[in-house]
Amino acid sequence: MLRPSGDTVFARSHAYPGEPIPASALDSAIGRIVSESGRDRRARALARERAPVVYPPAGVTLGLDGTTWVTLRRTDRGTPVHVLGDTGDLIGTLLLPPRSRIQQASMTHVWVTEYDPLDLASVVRYRVIRHPGTGSGGE
Known part of the structure; x- marks a missing residue:
């Protein structure tokens, strides 16, 4: 980086x-x-x-707070994402809904574009919740 x-x-x-x-x-x-x-x-x-x-990874989003969000290849279950902290260490993972794409992110919120079966787009904001015992990040 x-x-x-x-x-x-x-x-x-x-x-x-x-x-x-x-x-x-x-x-x-x-x-x-x-x-x-x-x-x-x-x-x-x-x-x-x-x-x-x-x-290869499907995309990289630089977070507003120094985080890096690495989007992997979409599966039937959803889109896996690895979250790296500002030092490059893995601090969490998440699974986005299938047909969605990160637009912006931070350790408190993730903004995604989600597409319905007719390819109509919606912008959705998710709150990031850290699970206890997972260090500085979460799943």
Whole structure:
């Protein structure tokens, strides 16, 4: 994480339980970029070699209070989010409703856009409640 001045605020590594990218999805993505011609076979092999093995995080939101909200890939149950404190340590996790996206957040509130089955958007504010015994954050 960097300050606007370019100074490093924190640098942390976290275990990432990413969802594996299916071979069919990888083939489809590479096919859109590189043609099937013999000349491009090497490029296809290189693209496959350098492609990630898991889906990346879906988004990052910088909180109003120095927190960082890392949104993971949406599942049928909802959208998992990891919350990092101002030092980059994991301080909590949460599961947003399925079809929702964080717009802004802090350790007291999370503002999301939620979409109904007709894709009509609503802005919803959730209050963050910390559970006792979970340290400085919560689930």
